[in-house]
Amino acid sequence: MSAQYKMIRCNINGRDVEKMVDVRASLTDMLRNEYHLTSVKKGCEVGECGACTVLIDGETFNSCIYLAIWAEGKHIVTLEGLLGAEGELSDIQQAFIDETAIQCGFCTPGFILTAREILDADRMFTDDELRKLLSGHLCRCTGYENIFRAVKKAMYRRQGREIDF
Amino acid sequence: MYDIKAIYEAESVEDAVRLRLAHPEAQIIAGGSDVLVQIREGRRAGKELISIYGIDSLRGVCLDEEGSLRIGSLTSFSHITRDPLVQKHCAVLGEAVDQIGSPQIRNIGTIGGNTCNGVTSADSASTLHAWEAVVELTGIHGRRLVPIHDFYIKAGTVDIRAEEGEIETAILIPRKSYEDTFGHYIKYGMRNAMEIATLGCSVNVRLSKDKSTIERCRIAFGVAGPVPMRAPSAEAVANGQKPTRDLAEAFSLAVLEDINPRDSWRAAKNFRKHIAVEMAKRALTESVKRAGGELL
Numbered sequence: 001m002s003a004q005y006k007m008i009r010c011n012i013n014g015r016d017v018e019k020m021v022d023v024r025a026s027l028t029d030m031l032r033n034e035y036h037l038t039s040v041k042k043g044c045e046v047g048e049c050g051a052c053t054v055l056i057d058g059e060t061f062n063s064c065i066y067l068a069i070w071a072e073g074k075h076i077v078t079l080e081g082l083l084g085a086e087g088e089l090s091d092i093q094q095a096f097i098d099e100t101a102i103q104c105g106f107c108t109p110g111f112i113l114t115a116r117e118i119l120d121a122d123r124m125f126t127d128d129e130l131r132k133l134l135s136g137h138l139c140r141c142t143g144y145e146n147i148f149r150a151v152k153k154a155m156y157r158r159q160g161r162e163i164d165f
Numbered sequence: 166m167y168d169i170k171a172i173y174e175a176e177s178v179e180d181a182v183r184l185r186l187a188h189p190e191a192q193i194i195a196g197g198s199d200v201l202v203q204i205r206e207g208r209r210a211g212k213e214l215i216s217i218y219g220i221d222s223l224r225g226v227c228l229d230e231e232g233s234l235r236i237g238s239l240t241s242f243s244h245i246t247r248d249p250l251v252q253k254h255c256a257v258l259g260e261a262v263d264q265i266g267s268p269q270i271r272n273i274g275t276i277g278g279n280t281c282n283g284v285t286s287a288d289s290a291s292t293l294h295a296w297e298a299v300v301e302l303t304g305i306h307g308r309r310l311v312p313i314h315d316f317y318i319k320a321g322t323v324d325i326r327a328e329e330g331e332i333e334t335a336i337l338i339p340r341k342s343y344e345d346t347f348g349h350y351i352k353y354g355m356r357n358a359m360e361i362a363t364l365g366c367s368v369n370v371r372l373s374k375d376k377s378t379i380e381r382c383r384i385a386f387g388v389a390g391p392v393p394m395r396a397p398s399a400e401a402v403a404n405g406q407k408p409t410r411d412l413a414e415a416f417s418l419a420v421l422e423d424i425n426p427r428d429s430w431r432a433a434k435n436f437r438k439h440i441a442v443e444m445a446k447r448a449l450t451e452s453v454k455r456a457g458g459e460l461l
Contacts (some may be wrong), residue, residue: 022166026166026167059272067172069174070216071217
């Protein structure tokens, strides 16, 4: 077919933006190629590994199986959007560092955005609930335990409590 | 970039019907967690798509004028699980769809897609069968209601009349189906996340006021045959009986008269039959408990 383009207006990391987008593009394609947000990783590209996870209107989605045209009017947050005004890290990013929850780093942006949705729920989850909430991500390095601890630690801190492992 | 020939975006149900009549070969895409993956695999590559994802009027849960629980076909699994009306009237449906894929998949996947793709392993399907859900389709001639049992024709094929421009617009659970009824769903898989059910079993019961008798018992399976199915022999064993352990035993063995699972790389036929009996027993036991009764 001849290429079919559509103007897509949305808000990415707090900024209103618009671009002509190929209608065949996934949201991963659009965020990486049009907006150079390369924290959005191309992993499995079939919605299994979670490396491309972004927040859309506050909920986590695998951007690889989300058509770019569906982003019209949506509020999208990628890892780049967590950066503070002075370049400081968010609480969940600091917790990942504190707990050594990172090795190669490929799964990390996705995990952190899912963790962000968990933290924004502003409540305590049990360990089993946390594991289920994190189950949409594959990590081939860490064995998950440190990631789990980082999320749990950040969740405790948001509730004004501390936890040691 | 996906290998898509063209995309037509529907902005309303009428728009979707019109597009469907204008492009009879086009594939409907709702959340896309099946369709886009199949395009990536090459199975549906190079086709035209009609996206209905933008039709917000198809999202949400309400009670309609007849008291039926009405779930818009584009309601995501996570929204179904969190919905207060679902939790009140058909909590087991929320629990069943909470076992699909991963949190991200449950945010994009829709109940309409889960039923329209016609697969036997869909986690919503056995519960919708066990609660005698009704599928609402809208086409050029207006609304058509189809009982879920009749909706499934064969594996991968459901009763949607493309030539009449139909799309699924809602799933209805009638009041007489959910009133005083409590259920439980068990999914058997090799792991908890990103898993397709080896077998799914959904049971629900309505007990008499004094909890001494099972007034109505319904059971349905996914992956026990080419399409989701009820187990009428087992239901006949339990209906009108006292909830006892012996009854649960007889009930669970009776499912073998109804189900017809196959050998596949996921599991052997005999294994599926074996776990079907155990799952039926456990799901009945839990349903009776949730209804305020107890197996004696």
